[in-house]
Amino acid sequence: MLKVYNTLTREKEEFKPLKKGEVGIYVCGVTPYNDPHIGNARPFVVWDVIRRFFKKSGYKVKYIQNFTDVDDKIIRKANEEGVSWSDISDRYIASYFEAMDALGVRRADIYPRVSEHIPDIIAMVQTLIDKGYAYTVDGDVYYSVEKFAEYGKLSGRNLEDMQAGARVEVDERKQNPMDFALWKAAKPGEPSWESPWGKGRPGWHIECSTMSLKYLGKTFDFHGGGSDLIFPHHENEIAQSQACCGDTKSFAHYWLHNGFITIHEEKMSKSKNNFFTVQDILKQYPGEVMRFFILQTHYRSPLDFSDERLKEAQAGLARLKHSREYAEVLSKRQGDASTAQALAAMAAQAKRDFYAALEDDFNTALAISYLFALSKEINIYSNEIANNGLDFDAAGFAEAKAVYDEMAEIIGLFETQAAPVDDGLVEPLMKLIISIRQEARQAKNWALADKIRDELKAAGIVIEDSPTGARWKKV
RNA sequence: GGCGACAUAGCCAAGCGGUAAGGCCGGGGUCUGCAAAACCCCUAUUCCCCAGUUCGAUUCUGGGUGUCGCCUCCA
Known part of the structure; x- marks a missing residue:
């Protein structure tokens, strides 16, 4: 039985798919204005494993991940460089894919972009206006948080508390300081599209509501992203989507949020300028090491990044690789003694434990420990054969290796091949x-x-x- | 100020009511002409502190202390 921790209820719950045997996942993607750093990459590595797990478990998975390619920071960067906003977003989307490929992250089924869904977004904003949840001011459209009774349910806040502690400068045109923009009137030097409220562009938040609705429907299983998206982004998505559908049970059933990657215990972020990009780290370590580093900690825990940690991950991963080679070699040699029955039994147990770990809120750290357990067992048998002349059981090793590979495949290990650096000489x-x-x-x-x-x-x-x-x- | 998370060996990290998984480092050994690599074995009477509940608590409750995060763009 799969259990997942749901941010919405703050409890581990049994996962019940909306449609038997199928699972719909929407994960908030990146705003492409920079090379992705390892903190940005964490959710995608985690969700890549979740998706592999579901597929291996027999589910039909539909995995959507957006690109917010119309955004203040993209526009600013484009203006700085004197290029178009789409040059910037295209460049960093390519960079994003390059990083994900290095990390062994398989492609989502669909990568919808804001810029390709303007009519859908306009239609949703119009619906929110029609239903009385939004109002227009000077070509802007705002969502009225007071109209949505359950506003704050995801992040555990209420409007009074937030206003008491609000540090934002209040826009006097808003009915409530917490109201947020669904549509922003065009300013000079910005990309804009025609709309019923004049030229403008979508606000942040509305794109995820619109695109998840379009590709996954009113209600779907999972919505994921970093913890920093809980408020305001995901809170606002809920407000938009449920107001639009007129159903406070619609939208995502399970909200999963990953913890941050930190440096010296402080959140890695672009604004603090304390980040390492995936591409930079790749100069020192293979992507597989970064992936293993990320997955050796439970996805909800903070994860402190350092060279030391990466070195440890590399050493551990090397150990796993060696055992795999042993199993591979021995499974192909001649040998029909059945001395490895215990190994096969151990492999079967490791497999059960491995799946049980993942079924407990995707505990990859625990799951990986069973990979190590099987690794050790393989090594012991290999040693007995090499040092004590024990007859070996090729079938037993083949079985162990099959299990080993199945586990490794879900975690996503052993997939990248080291590029030969030979110049032929x-x-x-x-x-x-x-x-x-x-x-x-x-x-x-x-x-x-x-x-x-x-x-x-x-x-x-x-x-x-x-x-x-x-x-x-x-x- | 409001809300929340976390504190487990030298380091990292699972476990979350039944008596401490796993990895790295370190120590000992096997193999080797010697090395290296690899492997095997060992390495927390104890889970931040203080009370309480319980037959029993690292795990639950209350109170401290410390660290981090969200409330503003952020994965």
């Missing part, structure tokens, strides 16, 4: 050097063998001997 040269050294070793000429190894090391190449021959790698 290094490989044959190294082969030659290694074979010369091997001859020296066979002649017990340790002085020469060690000299070759030491000098290569000084040149940045490490030689590692093994029963099946020497390996080399750049440091």
Whole structure:
């Protein structure tokens, strides 16, 4: 039984799909005005796993993720650079996909953009006006929060408290300081579209209501995003969507919010200028390491970013990879002893535990621990075979590997292949050097063998001997 | 000021009423001509503090202390 923590009720609830065997997911995407930093990437990595989990569990998944490509910051950046707003959004959407590809995040089913849904947005705003939830002022359209009785239900606030502590400068034209813009009248130098209220552009929030309605319907299963979107963004989406549909039970059933990635315990954010972009980190670590780093912590917890943490993730991931290689090799060798029955049983148990962990509010950290548990079991058997001549059971290893791969696939590991950096010359040269050294070793000429190894090391190449021959790698 | 989250070994991190998963680091060993790599084993009588509820609490309740977040653009 799948249980999920719902921000709306502040409880873990049993997940009941709207339609049996199907799940609809809307995750708030990015405003493309910058390269994504690792904090931005977190929700997409998390949801990528959730989606893989649902698919593996037999659900038909519809996963929508928007791009807010009409926005103040995009416009500002475009004006700074003297290019069009769409040049900026196109550039950073491409950057976003580049980062997601590196992290092994599979594509959503649809990536709707604000700029391609202006008529839908206008229609929704008009409906809100018609129903009395919105009013126009000088070409702007505002949502009247007082008209929506349940305003604040997601974020656990009420209008009185918010007004008491409001730090925003009050726009005197608003009926209530908390009213927010559905449509903004055009200003010089801004992109704009014709509307019943004059030229203008959509406010923030309305696009998600409109596009989720269009692609997932009035009611759907999951809505996700970072915790910072709970208020005002998701609160406002609820107000818009439920007012529009006239049904306070409509819209998303389960609201999932991920915690922040921090640096020195402080939220990573563009405004604090304490962020690391995915692309920057990729210069030091493979995307897979970042992904593993993110998933080793439960999605709702804060996650402190540092080089140290990434190094740890890399070491742990390397351990998992080694075991997979063992299982792979042994599953293909000849061997029909049934010594690995315990291994197969262990694998079956690991698989059950793994799924149970994910069914408990997508506890990837716990799930990954079962990957390590199976890894250890595989290593023990491999050692018995290598060191004690135990007969082995290829079928047992094949079974363990199948389970191992299934778990890894949901977490999204082992998918990226290291790009060979060979220029066509290094490989044959190294082969030659290694074979010369091997001859020296066979002649017990340790002085020469060690000299070759030491000098290569000084040149940045490490030689590692093994029963099946020497390996080399750049440091 | 309002609302909320979190505090578990050297570091990271699960668990959230039945007696502390996992990873990293460190220590010991196996393998190796020597190394390296890899693997195996070991590493918290104890879960921020103080009360309370309970046969029993890291887990629940109350009160502290500390850290972080939202209330303004933010994943």
